[in-house]
Amino acid sequence: MSSSTESATPNSTDDLDNANGESSRRLPKKKTRAEKLGRSTVMLLRRIHLYSGIFMFPWVLMYGFSGWMFNHPRMFTADEVTTYHAADLDDGLLTDLTSAEKTAAAVVEQINLQSSESQGPKLRITDDRRPLFSGHLEYNVNTPTAKHQLAVNPVTGDGEVRTTLVDAETDDAADDKPDPLAEVYRVEIQPNVSADIQRQIPEVLDQLGLPSNRASLGYRKLSVVFSAEADGIPCIVSYNLADGSVNSVREDDRPQLTKKAFLQRMHLGRIYTPVVEIRWLWALLVDAMFVSMVFWGCSGLLMWWQIKRTRWLGMGLLATSILLATFVGLGMHDQMTSTGPPKKIPAKQTTVTDVSGKSD
Known part of the structure; x- marks a missing residue:
């Protein structure tokens, strides 16, 4: 008994130091102010x-x-949606469609025909960009009982028909509340804040020390919107200060927005x-x-x-993700810059060439 008791009791100061060292290592390390600040910042970022x-x-x-x-x-x-495959249609409808390659060849032939008359450049198709159809083919068909919107694939001929049924009673009811300002299209007012500012823009640029010239209106136009009564009928009137156009809607007959149009x-x-x-x-x-x-x-x-x-x-x-975004971004930029701005077509008759090379 005495021997076991003696062995459990430290016999020297070294044993006491070792015991104290082991207990101190078990204590958590005291964090510095920077560590506390970093942890608090991370927790704040997580919460935000x-x-x-x-x-x-x-x-x-x-x-x-x-x-x-x-x-x-x-x-x-639409109220009804009908899809179809060109192969299922009778009489070969929409099956023998002109390809993008033949269409491009016909375009080149027609351009070269016109260029030869005006001593212009000769055009030829290259292999840098394979001819492809761009855009969409959509057609509208109106009947007394329905309105159809057709979307057709120009390559396969397959398509989709979206049909909206026409309710004659609803159309007649819409005519029961005519716009009281329907015959007012445009008015001129003085003073006009848009025109006044436009006249003063050159002087503003001069005073700012910038090159100055006559100012033209930008894409966005300023309008004034207000409520009014037309023969006792409450209306909302919009006046475009750029072109003087007048638009109005009745308070009791506002245009209806579908959920899709509203979200867009x-x-x-x-x-x-x-x-x-x-x-x-x-x-x-x-x-x-x-x-x-x-x-x-x-x-x-x-x-x-x-x-x-x-x-x-x-x-x-x-x-x-970065590689895919870069690839798609560059590809979309190439697509968006492949078509130049629309040209002003001169008022003269041009010849029309079909894909077989015949001219009209």
């Missing part, structure tokens, strides 16, 4: 990341669905208005959405990097 995702939820849904509808513009636009117009809504109103607030929220999305992406990368076991997989996914 979380709440920004919650904030963006309805906006992501709106932009996602409206963007999807832009990519599929015919969705939700919301998607395209942009730019701050001159005064604070609902469209100004919408523009502010769009900017807030932009800031939130950029932060969400950057903070997501930071949070991913902190999880070591996911770094390699994440780097592969990130590299793939």
Whole structure:
């Protein structure tokens, strides 16, 4: 008994020091102020990341669905949808279609024919870009009982018919509330803030020390919108200060927007208005959405990097995404710059050449 008791008791100061050292190693390491600040910053970023995702939820849904509808513009636009394959049609309808190659050859032949008359350049097709159809083929057919919108694939002839049934009673009811200002198309007013500013722009540039010349109106035009009564009928009147055009709608007969059209117009809504109103607030929220999305992406990368076991997989996914975005971006830029601005066609008759080489 005595021997076991003695062995359990430290016999020297060295034994006491060793025991104290082991207990001190088990204590947590005291963090520096920088480490505490870094951890607090990361926790703050995580919380902002979380709440920004919650904030963006309805906006992501709106932009996602409206963007999807832009990519599929015919969705939700008809009462009936009929799809067909050209091979199933009788009498070979839509099966013997002119190819893009033959169409391009006919275009070159016609251009060379006109160039030879005016001593212009001779055109030939190269192998740098294979002839492809660009754009879409859509046709509208109106009948007393229905309106058809046809989308046809110019390569296969396959297509889709979207039919909207016509309700004659609804059309007659719409005529029961005519626009009281329907016969007012354009008026001139003085003073006109748009014209007044346009006249003073050259002087403004002179005073700013910038090259000056006559000012022309830009793409966006200024309008004034107000409520009014036309023979006792409440209306909303819009006046375009650029061209003097007048537009009006009755308060009790406003244009109807489908859910699809509403979402698409919301998607395209942009730019701050001159005064604070609902469209100004919408523009502010769009900017807030932009800031939130950029932060969400950057903070997501930071949070991913902190999880070591996911770094390699994440780097592969990130590299793939960057390469795909670059490839698609360059390809879309090439597509968007492959067509020049429209030319003004002179008022003279031109010959028409079909793909067989015959001229009319």
